[in-house]
Amino acid sequence: MLDNTADAQKTPLVKVDNLKMYFPIYKGVFRRQVGEVKAVDDISFEIFEGETLGLVGESGCGKSSAGRAVLRLYDITDGSIVVNGHDISTSHGDNLRKLRPEMQMIFQDPQASLNPRMSVAAIIAEPLDEHQSLTKKARMERVFELMDAVGLSRDFAKRFPHEFSGGQRQRIGIARALALNPKFIVCDEPIAALDVSIQAQVVNLLEDLQDKLGLTYLFISHDLSMVRHLATRVAVMYLGKIVELAPRDLLYSDPQHPYTQALLSAVPEADPTVESSRTRIILEGDVPSPTNPPSGCNFSTRCPKVMDICKIDTPEFKQLKDGRHVACHLMK
């Protein structure tokens, strides 16, 4: 585990500052813009080389939007994103395309994210054609190499995605992402669509690949125990904002933000005696709409420790003495 002094010395591979991703809402006869969904609202974080940053939060909190925005699969509203020394926040078209080999994504739905009319070999080889000039033989060799790396039999190269099981499809997705030797991979809930036995296999594969290839992950998940297993540091999102960002052990043993506390209290324990004495923090009400977030702290409508100031001022995302970042008025 990296401690804070080591963090400070290392240079971040990915640096995200004040990232905002708002989606416009059009309505009416003339499709006028009537508002926007603030899917990602001013988040900042860094990811250091070789580490895994876990990004957790409930459904609809903007995790996936954040992941896609970081890779510039969306045109971001505001903020800056630096990946491996390149500022990609304003890149467009060909400039952005040339940078794609460095950063890749593993998608949530392994069925829908693979083109149904392309064979496995074609799916994996396509980015090689686009970004490298290999001979036909060398390209096939690379495809086989990647299939070996993710544990797919070479006999499957000519098959189509629908002929595989969910776990195998996700392996195709991973092989595809690895094809161009990326440094940084965003894993957007890569295991959410898989059953539990397969989840473990895929997570182990991701860990092995990280060790072997020195990959850096942004691991988006709502599975808190899986993130605990994988991540170096963990960021917790609520309604488009990061509420807490801390090294893994610190976050799981001593969460500071009331939302993190509530979230972690929901994780069931394997031991029945511990489980029966576990106290859960039950949050009241629903998540407010991201089109119209509450004034002040986004969590103020449901926070069990809410104060008057929370409804007026947006808490600053500040660093505490132990190195973690928390956005809460309770932190002094």
Next chain:
Amino acid sequence: MLNYTIRRLLFTIPTLLFISFIIFLLLDLAPNDPTGNLPMTITPDVREKIRESLGLGQPIHIRYFKWCVQFFVNEPLNIVEQYFDITIGQGDRLRVSSWSTRSPVGDLIAERMPQTLWVVGMSYVIGILIAVPIGVYSAYRQYSWFDQTGTFVSMVGFSVPTFFTGVLMIVIFSVYLGWFPSKYDTLHVVTDWESFVFQVRQSIMPVSVLALFNASTISRFMRASMLDNLNQDYVRTARAKGMTERIVVLVHVLRNSLIPVVTVIALGIPQVFGGAIITEQVFSINGLGALLIQGIQGADIPLVQTLTFIFAVLIVFFNLIADILYGILDPRIRYD
């Protein structure tokens, strides 16, 4: 796939026999008289004799059976004989003959087919060539001015009937501007450049009227299918791979979107052979559609029966083609 095709082909035999029988029954029930167009001076008993000589005195099952023999045995044998220039058996067998012209229906169809294929077929091809790019671009720039205009034009295209657009074009381009001839000259033969130019000029109006109609329908299908695919996850994957926008749209999205459109196009082909009955009337093109109308008016039952049945065969056949194409284009679909 081969087994599937063979099985489907075998199933078409009873289907088509049933269809031919239904057509025969319907035509027999129709209150028309093949002698109706003859001069009034002919007395009723002579008319009755004429009807009997046409075979109308026999019971319906006998007449149906005779048509079947003529259509399914004699006509194919005749085609083989003509094609290879040989004689099978006696060589002189009864063909399906038109009551009003006395000439074999097969010859009439062969005579009319080229006009219909040239005008209607061309309009179909042009319609597709226009519709696909328009559909693709409309979907890619959804709600842009291009898309809005396209939507408007295609709404007009398939809601305004061809007998209106056809006449409107004749009024504007033939009567006022005098650019194109209002009548299509079927007897025109292309021999040199000048006659070719004339052929093109006289085809422009009928072809564009039908092409507008075809393009409207197909471009809507194309647009809807593109929109379905543009938001799919695999498109995002292709972008994440760093593929150029051209490849993303034209290879990934278009190839997947064409699957349903190709089947729609295949299902529309029988209409080409059927001829655009109304458009052919408007521009007086001597095609299959005009032949059918003429047959219906003169109560020429063998002609109408044969033409209608050929359309039925084409529809069944192109349905099969569409299904097979679907299986070839979409690897997720496997028959048998």
